Amino acid sequence: MAMQGGTALQEKVSRMLSRKQKKPVLKPNKPLVLKDEVANRKIKKGEATCVTEMSMMMACWKQNNFVDTLCSNEMQSFYKCVEKAQIAVKDKSEQQTIGQSGRLQPKQATTLLKRYPNLHIEV
Amino acid sequence: MLYFGKQIIEISFALWHLPESLPRGLRGTTFSKMSASITGLLKPWTPRVFLVRWSRYNPYYLEPEPRKEVYHIPETELTPEQKEERELKSVRPIKAATNSVTSSVFNDPVLSKFVNMMMKDGDKIIAKGIITQTLENMKRKQVEKYHKAPEGKKAEIECNPYAIFHQALENCKPVIGLASIQKGGKFYQVPIPLTDNRRRFLAMKWMITECRDNKHRRTLMYEKLSQELLAAFSKEGNVVKRKHELHKMAESNRAYAHYRWW
Numbered sequence: 326m327a328m329q330g331g332t333a334l335q336e337k338v339s340r341m342l343s344r345k346q347k348k349p350v351l352k353p354n355k356p357l358v359l360k361d362e363v364a365n366r367k368i369k370k371g372e373a374t375c376v377t378e379m380s381m382m383m384a385c386w387k388q389n390n391f392v393d394t395l396c397s398n399e400m401q402s403f404y405k406c407v408e409k410a411q412i413a414v415k416d417k418s419e420q421q422t423i424g425q426s427g428r429l430q431p432k433q434a435t436t437l438l439k440r441y442p443n444l445h446i447e448v
Numbered sequence: 449m450l451y452f453g454k455q456i457i458e459i460s461f462a463l464w465h466l467p468e469s470l471p472r473g474l475r476g477t478t479f480s481k482m483s484a485s486i487t488g489l490l491k492p493w494t495p496r497v498f499l500v501r502w503s504r505y506n507p508y509y510l511e512p513e514p515r516k517e518v519y520h521i522p523e524t525e526l527t528p529e530q531k532e533e534r535e536l537k538s539v540r541p542i543k544a545a546t547n548s549v550t551s552s553v554f555n556d557p558v559l560s561k562f563v564n565m566m567m568k569d570g571d572k573i574i575a576k577g578i579i580t581q582t583l584e585n586m587k588r589k590q591v592e593k594y595h596k597a598p599e600g601k602k603a604e605i606e607c608n609p610y611a612i613f614h615q616a617l618e619n620c621k622p623v624i625g626l627a628s629i630q631k632g633g634k635f636y637q638v639p640i641p642l643t644d645n646r647r648r649f650l651a652m653k654w655m656i657t658e659c660r661d662n663k664h665r666r667t668l669m670y671e672k673l674s675q676e677l678l679a680a681f682s683k684e685g686n687v688v689k690r691k692h693e694l695h696k697m698a699e700s701n702r703a704y705a706h707y708r709w710w
Contacts, residue, residue, distance in 0.1 A: 373708035375641060379624065383699045391692050391699075393623075400623055407641040414710065 361442045363434040368421075374410035378403040495541055505543050510536070512545040514555075558614065558648070565652050581670035583609040586678060606681070616680035620651035620687045624698045629707050638707045639698035654687050655680070662686060 338357065341350040351357075382403050385396040393400070422430065429437070489506050513519075526534070548560050559579065567575040586609040594605045606612055625642040628635050642650075655676060663672040679685025 370709045373706050374710070376705050379639065379641075379705060380702060382623070383702050386695060386699055391695055393619075403623070403641070410641075411643075 358443060361435075361438045363431045363438065365431045374413075375403060375406040378406040492539075508540060509543045510540050512542050512549070514545060514549045514551045516551050556610065558617065559610070561648070562613075562617075562652050566656055578670050578673070582673045582677070583613070585670055585674040586612055589674065589678065612681050613677060616677045617648070617651050617655070619680050619683050620654060620691055621647040622650055622691050622694050623647075624695065625650070626694070626698055626701070627708075629704075631707050636704045636707055637697065637701050638704045639701055640708055651687075651691075654690050658686050658690070 338351070340346070342353075343349060378399070382396060382399040385399045389395040489508055493506075493508055495506070521530070548564075549555075563572065563575045563579050566578065587607060590605060590607045590609075590612070594602055594607060597605060606615075622642065624639050625646065626637045627640045629638045630636075655673075659669060659672045659676055663669075676685055676687060680687050
């Protein structure tokens with residue numbers, strides 16, 4: 326069943342390349358062969374974490390002329406927020422590598438394709 | 449007749465079963481990145497050649513434990529995890545400890561890192577000598593101050609040079625850093641939170657560059673370093689000023705904080 330789909334695609338491609346009917350739609354400069362790898366999907370661009378904590382700390386600094394001892398509370402809360410954010414990022418990336426039901430991760434697909442690469446030398 | 453030979457064979461076969469302690473994630477995976485390199489190396493295995501003074505090891509090797517307190521705990525007070533760890537250590541090979549790791553009471557990882565950063569061309573002897581002279585110099589200055597101070601103020605003067613070093617370094621650590629982020633063709637200096645390692649590195653780097661660049665031709669390194677450390681301990685001096693300037697830059701650029709995506 327994959328072969329029927331395959332031949333239909335090949336016929337369509339050969340029609341697009343031919344000069345018999347109309348002007349050729351495709352004029353490839355390289356052979357029409359897929360690569361042995363899959364592109365990495367862009368993970369959704371996150372937002373800046375801990376901005377509120379940072380702005381509170383900076384306001385405190387501005388008031389106290391950048392003396393650190395008077396702003397220790399804000400600084401402690403900023404550090405805690407940063408720690409939490411780092412743990413959240415780690416968990417999220419772990420969950421992504423493990424999850425993704427039904428579909429392969431791009432890295433996993435690349436590993437598989439590399440095991441059975443396209444033959445470019447006839448041995 | 450006592451068949452010792454058969455017993456020995458049985459023991460050696462027992463070692464070749466897959467250990468139950470192997471984490472689940474590693475047992476049946478075929479698609480994980482690790483499958484190509486690491487799972488093949490984590491099976492029970494004895495090295496035929498024992499590696500000494502390497503830095504690249506088979507991941508089967510365990511880390512050495514230099515702290516003495518761990519070995520002084522009596523058998524009865526060990527938690528189950530510690531017991532399991534000890535059993536594992538009796539079976540698996542262990543990496544050789546590096547030269548910088550000691551079990552002595554004077555081992556200070558922060559100080560060792562500072563010595564390494566100060567070292568030039570691998571000359572650790574000179575770097576360690578400079579640091580020792582610095583600590584001695586700081587102690588002398590503080591003791592002089594202590595003896596000259598009136599009775600009420602004596603308790604406030606810190607004489608321990610290691611404590612002064614650690615506190616000075618803490619006072620030099622920046623809280624927030626700047627990163628160059630490109631947005632719409634232009635580069636903006638965006639304030640970002642820093643990791644602890646990065647903060648410690650920046651503090652040490654500033655201290656060392658300050659002492660190398662801004663000193664009179666005839667002052668020696670240890671003299672200048674002790675002056676800077678004492679100044680940083682009391683939150684004065686050029687290094688703390690540099691930290692404050694970084695904070696001021698970050699504060700002036702706080703509008704760009706949203707250009708970060710992590």
